[in-house]
Amino acid sequence: MAIEVFNRYESKYLLTDEQYAYFYNDLLKYMELDAYNKTHEYYSISNLYFDTPHDSLIRASLSKPKYKEKLRLRAYGVPEENAKVYLEIKKKVFGLVNKRRTALKLDEAYEFVSSGEMPDFANYMNKQVLEEIKYFLQIYDLEPKVYLAYERKALFDKNSRDLRITFDTNIRSRRYDLKLEQGDYGEPLVKDGRWLMEVKAEKTVPFWLSQLLSKHGLYRIGFSKYGNEFRYLVKRNNLNYQNGTELESESATDFNPVLEQEKTIKERERVLYA
Numbered sequence: 001m002a003i004e005v006f007n008r009y010e011s012k013y014l015l016t017d018e019q020y021a022y023f024y025n026d027l028l029k030y031m032e033l034d035a036y037n038k039t040h041e042y043y044s045i046s047n048l049y050f051d052t053p054h055d056s057l058i059r060a061s062l063s064k065p066k067y068k069e070k071l072r073l074r075a076y077g078v079p080e081e082n083a084k085v086y087l088e089i090k091k092k093v094f095g096l097v098n099k100r101r102t103a104l105k106l107d108e109a110y111e112f113v114s115s116g117e118m119p120d121f122a123n124y125m126n127k128q129v130l131e132e133i134k135y136f137l138q139i140y141d142l143e144p145k146v147y148l149a150y151e152r153k154a155l156f157d158k159n160s161r162d163l164r165i166t167f168d169t170n171i172r173s174r175r176y177d178l179k180l181e182q183g184d185y186g187e188p189l190v191k192d193g194r195w196l197m198e199v200k201a202e203k204t205v206p207f208w209l210s211q212l213l214s215k216h217g218l219y220r221i222g223f224s225k226y227g228n229e230f231r232y233l234v235k236r237n238n239l240n241y242q243n244g245t246e247l248e249s250e251s252a253t254d255f256n257p258v259l260e261q262e263k264t265i266k267e268r269e270r271v272l273y274a
Contacts, residue, residue, distance in 0.1 A: 034154035042151035102126035144178040
């Protein structure tokens with residue numbers, strides 16, 4: 001059975017093609033490819049994010065609270081009508097990410113979110129997570145809002161499964177045809193030649209990884225796929241969104257990792273020497 005409960009810290013980095021190539025090559029000294037990636041260069045992930053009619057969940061998330069949560073439906077590739085998918089609640093509390101998910105058939109997942117009524121229990125489901133999602137659906141009036149897909153390459157620490165690093169590319173989104181089975185097309189969310197790297201660790205990262213990040217001049221950024229898609233939507237449509245701080249940053253399609261790293265360094269210096 002696939003892992004259904006995750007508790008970990010996540011750090012994100014945006015890399016150019018050149019940065020990715022050099023960093024990935026160094027990583028292979030310490031990490032190995034995920035089982036699927038040993039025979040396939042990438043695997044495709046497609047997600048359907050749910051939110052309220054007024055986008056309450058993503059608006060709250062962008063205000064950078066100490067606690068935030070969201071609900072999404074995930075499939076690997078483009079699912080067929082009765083394919084197994086995963087309905088997930090993802091929460092972040094003081095930097096710790098908690099993800100809980102249950103397997104469902106595609107039509108069961110759609111009906112569950114739409115009606116709020118749990119499907120008849122089957123052995124491929126996680127009953128506790130179903131109960132949690134049911135409660136979540138009682139709190140929020142949710143509807144499908146955005147589709148997000150990307151290609152992923154994943155690696156694990158050779159000595160511990162506690163550390164996982166993923167590289168996502170060709171990140172694309174759409175706010176129409178909001179069904180996973182309708183295909184994995186969409187508009188680019190990040191320019192070609194950009195890689196979103198996520199470091200996922202249950203504890204602190206090993207010293208060798210800290211050294212590699214420093215060697216390659218890589219610094220953490222705040223990057224949420226759904227969050228950046230929403231900010232881009234607000235800017236593009238000139239919507240009345242009352243969070244000026246969030247909207248000051250560049251849209252994801254214009255993101256420059258070198259400039260972002262320079263801003264991060266300056267901010268650190270400001271804190272250290274103020």
